[in-house]
Amino acid sequence: xxxxxxxxxxxxxxxxxxxxxxxxxxxxxxxxxxxxxxxxxxxxxxxxxxxxxxxxxxxxxxxxxxxxxxxxxxxxxxxxxxxxxxxxxxxxxxxxxxxxxxxxxxxxxxxxxxxxxxxxxxxxxxxxxxxxxxxxxxxxxxxxxxxxxxxxxxxxxxxxxxxxxxxxxxxxxxxxxxxxxxxxxxxxxxxxxxxxxxxxxxxxxxxxxxxxxxxxxxxxxxxxxxxxxxxxxxxxxxxxxxxxxxxxxxxxxxxxxxxxxxxxxxxxxxxxxxxxxxxxxxxxxxxxxxxxxxxxxxxxxxxxxxxxxxxxxxxxxxxx
Numbered sequence: 001x002x003x004x005x006x007x008x009x010x011x012x013x014x015x016x017x018x019x020x021x022x023x024x025x026x027x028x029x030x031x032x033x034x035x036x037x038x039x040x041x042x043x044x045x046x047x048x049x050x051x052x053x054x055x056x057x058x059x060x061x062x063x064x065x066x067x068x069x070x071x072x073x074x075x076x077x078x079x080x081x082x083x084x085x086x087x088x089x090x091x092x093x094x095x096x097x098x099x100x101x102x103x104x105x106x107x108x109x110x111x112x113x114x115x116x117x118x119x120x121x122x123x124x125x126x127x128x129x130x131x132x133x134x135x136x137x138x139x140x141x142x143x144x145x146x147x148x149x150x151x152x153x154x155x156x157x158x159x160x161x162x163x164x165x166x167x168x169x170x171x172x173x174x175x176x177x178x179x180x181x182x183x184x185x186x187x188x189x190x191x192x193x194x195x196x197x198x199x200x201x202x203x204x205x206x207x208x209x210x211x212x213x214x215x216x217x218x219x220x221x222x223x224x225x226x227x228x229x230x231x232x233x234x235x236x237x238x239x240x241x242x243x244x245x246x247x248x249x250x251x252x253x254x255x256x257x258x259x260x261x262x263x264x265x266x267x268x269x270x271x272x273x274x275x276x277x278x279x280x281x282x283x284x285x286x287x288x289x290x291x292x293x294x295x296x297x298x299x300x301x302x303x304x305x306x307x308x309x310x311x312x313x314x315x316x317x318x319x320x
Contacts, residue, residue, distance in 0.1 A: 011034060011036070011044065012044050012047065012048060012051075014034070015030075015034065015044060015048070016048070016061070018030065018033070018034075019063065019070060019072050020072065023071070023072065024069045024070070024071060025069065025070050026068060026069055026070075027041060027042070027065060027067065027068060027069065027070060030070060042065065045063060045064070045065055045070065048061050048063050049061055049062065049063055049064070061074070062074040096124060097121065097124055097125065100117055100120065100121045100124070147213075148207045148210045148213050149184065149190060149207055151213050151215060152181050152184055152192050152207070152213070153184060154215065155181050155215055155220065156181045156182075156183070156184070156220075158215075159219055159220045159221075160215050160216060160217070160218070160219065160220055161178055161179070161180050161197075161215075161216045161218040161219065161220045162178070162179055162181060162194075162213055162214065162215055162216060162220075163176070163177070163178050163213070163214045163216055164176070164177060164178075164179060164205065164210050164211075164212065164213050164214075165210070165211040165212040165213075166205055166209055166210055166211065167209045167210075167211055168209075174211060175198070177196055177197065177198035177199075178196075178197045178198070178216065178218075179192075179194035179195060179196050179197060179203070179205070180194055180195040180197070180220040180221060180222035181193075181194045181220060181222075182194055182195065182202075182222055182225060182227075183227065189206050189207070189208060190206070190207045190208075191204050191205065191206055191207065192204070192205045192207060192210075193227075194222070195222035195223060195225070202225050242277065242278065242281050242300065243262075243275060243276070243277055243299070243300075244275070244276055244277070244278060244281050244284060244297065244299065244300065244303065245273065245274070245275050245297070245298040245299045246273075246274045246276070246284070246287075246288075246295060246296070246297055246298065247267070247271065247272070247273050247274075247295060247296055247298055248271050248272050248274065248291060248294055248295035249269060249270070249271040249293075249294045249295060250269065250270040250271055250294075251294040252271065252272075252291050252294035252295040253270075253271065253272055255272070255274060255287070255291070255295065256272055256274055259274070259276060259287075260276065261274050261275060261276040262275045262276055262277060263275045271295075273298075281300065281303045282303065282306070284297065284303065284307075285303070285306060285307050285310050288307035288310070289307070289310060
C-alpha cells in the first residue's frame with residue numbers, strides 16, 4: 001500500500017520534475033524508479049491532471065498514459081520555462097482581497113502582522129484594478145473561534161499564559177483552567193495543544209469548545225514536551241484501550257461530531273453505529289444518560305448494563 005498523504009504529495013512533486021525530463025517514459029520504468037507499484041503510479045497520474053497554476057484552461061497539467069508510456073502534452077504549464085508571473089482572475093482577486101480585509105480585523109492579531117497584511121492588500125488592490133472595487137462591497141464576519149485563534153496565536157508569540165473556560169463533552173460541564181499554549185494545529189477542527197496547570201499534564205483543546213478566553217500577564221513556561229506526529233490524525237488510540245460500540249438514532253448523530261471515534265457506520269433509521277476506544281469506558285456512562293432514548297451502549301456488555309442501571313436510578317430519583 002502507498003504511504004500516507006504527505007508521502008504521496010512529496011512523490012508527486014518529484015514525479016512532475018521526473019516526467020518533464022523524460023517524455024514518453026515507460027510506466028514500468030517510472031514505477032521502479034519511485035519504488036511503487038504500477039497501480040499506485042496510475043493513481044498518481046489520475047491526480048496530476050487536476051493540478052496546475054490555476055483552474056483556468058491550459059494551466060492544468062495535461063498528462064496521460066496509454067498504459068505503457070506516459071505523455072505530458074503541456075510541460076510548460078508548471079511555469080518552469082515560461083517565467084510568466086502568476087496572474088489572478090477577477091474572482092480570485094476578489095476572494096483574496098475579501099479574505100485579507102477580514103483577517104486584518106481579527107482581535108488579538110499581532111500589530112506587525114496586521115501592518116504587513118495591510119501593505120500586501122494595498123499591492124493586490126493596485127494590481128487588481130476594477131476587481132478591487134467589487135471586493136469592497138463584500139464582507140466576512142468571523143465567528144467566535146476566529147477570536148480564540150487570534151488570542152492563542154498572540155499568547156504563543158508573546159509567551160503568555162491564558163485562562164480559558166472550556167466545555168468538556170465527556171463530563172458535560174464547563175471548567176476553568178490556566179494553560180501554557182504550545183501550538184495550534186488543524187485536524188478537521190482547530191486545536192490548541194497546551195500544558196494544563198489544572199491537571200499538570202499536556203492537554204488538547206478544541207477551539208470551538210472554548211467558551212471564554214483571557215490572556216494573562218504570567219509568562220507561559222510549559223515543560224519540554226515532544227510534539228506528536230499528527231499525520232495519521234488526532235486520535236491514535238493505543239492497542240490496549242478498550243473498544244466501545246454505541247448506537248445512536250438521528251437525534252444522537254452529534255456524538256460523532258463531539259467524540260473522537262474509529263468509525264461511524266450509517267444505520268437504516270438515519271442513526272449511526274459508532275466505534276471508539278477509550279482508556280476509561282466508565283466515563284461514557286454520562287453520555288448514555290444524556291442520549292436517553294436517542295442512543296445506547298452496545299458493548300462492552302458490562303458497561304451497557306451499568307449504563308442501564310444508572311438510567312433506572314436516575315428515573316427513580318426523578319420520580320421521588
